[in-house]
Amino acid sequence: MNVEIKGLTDTQWFWLILCGALFLRLIYLWQIAAIPLFENLAGDGRAYDEWAQRIAAGDWLGKEVFYQAPLYPYFLGILQSVLKHDLWSIRLIQITLGAISCAWIFVVGRNLFSRDAGIASGLLLACNAPAIFFDGLIEKSALDLFLLSALLFLVFGINHRESWAKWLGAGAVLGLLGLSRENALILMPVIALSIWFYFPPQPLANRLRWLGLFVVGSLLVLVPVGFRNLSAGGNSNSRRPSSARISLSAITRVLTEPMARLETLFVKRNSKGRTPNAWLKGQRGVRSRRGRSFQLLVSSIA
Secondary structure (H helix, E strand, C coil): CCCCCCCCCHHHHHHHHHHHHHHHHHHHHHHHCCCHHHCCCCCHHHHHHHHHHHHHCCCCCCCCCCCCCCHHHHHHHHHHHHHCCCHHHHHHHHHHHHHHHHHHHHHHHHHHCCHHHHHHHHHHHHHCHHHHHHHCCCCCHHHHHHHHHHHHHHHHHCCCCCCHHHHHHHHHHHHHHHHHCHHHHHHHHHHHHHHHHHCCCCCHHHHHHHHHHHHHHHHHHHHHHHHHHHHHHCCCCCCCCHHHHHHHHHHHHHHHHHHHHHHHHHHHHHCCCCCCCHHHHHHHHHHHHHHHHHHHHHHHHC
16 A cells, blocks of 8 residues: 655655754754763774864875875864864764755655655654764764765756766765775776666767766776875885884784783682693693784784
């Protein structure tokens, strides 16, 4: 049984979904504003924020190859150059982008499936708890959802097939998504196949032109970043950035120190002056050899 949702036009549904999604995200921001981690960032958020502060201070190109996806730190850096270190305003911009994504998904669902499916998709994303949570984080997932929604909107939501700007823009958006989430570049052949098979009534020349514009748009974004990394990294024999070496050293400590501490604790609590049994001695030797092997491996990589 098919049930049609009537009473509102598509334009009204678009704005209803957008405003509803924004309202829910504003409530969420208001609720978490008193949490200490709202202003005192930790983990990835702190790393992105420190990188963004260097960019806002004028270090736009940096001195080492990008060891992480660079788009979100540059997004933060541009915002901080205008808004200073106002994390509330930055989060407000992020939740606005998230709300726009919900409205775009409504349009994509309507065009690909049906009006009812589009409304349901937009409302589900607007009310989706993980989406609301990530929109409020100082973390690159906030941009991922927006860029993926923008890509789908450009390819399937806009009906101006002949527009060169549509396909060039779609390629550029995928390139930006790849600079935020590297594995998103796997979508390039997927989108290319959709261009080829989703519009079968179109002449072959049109589809080839759209495909070419899409690829060119992606390359316009990715190639300059590749040349920048090539310039910063020198030749293929250049050393890894210091941050990467620090990370490898941290991995060594994380994987070797806890076991040694647990072993010491076990001996203190259970031996009580007695010599550890043969099994424990054997295990200690095995772990010691494995730890030395792993440290040598990490040292050779770094």
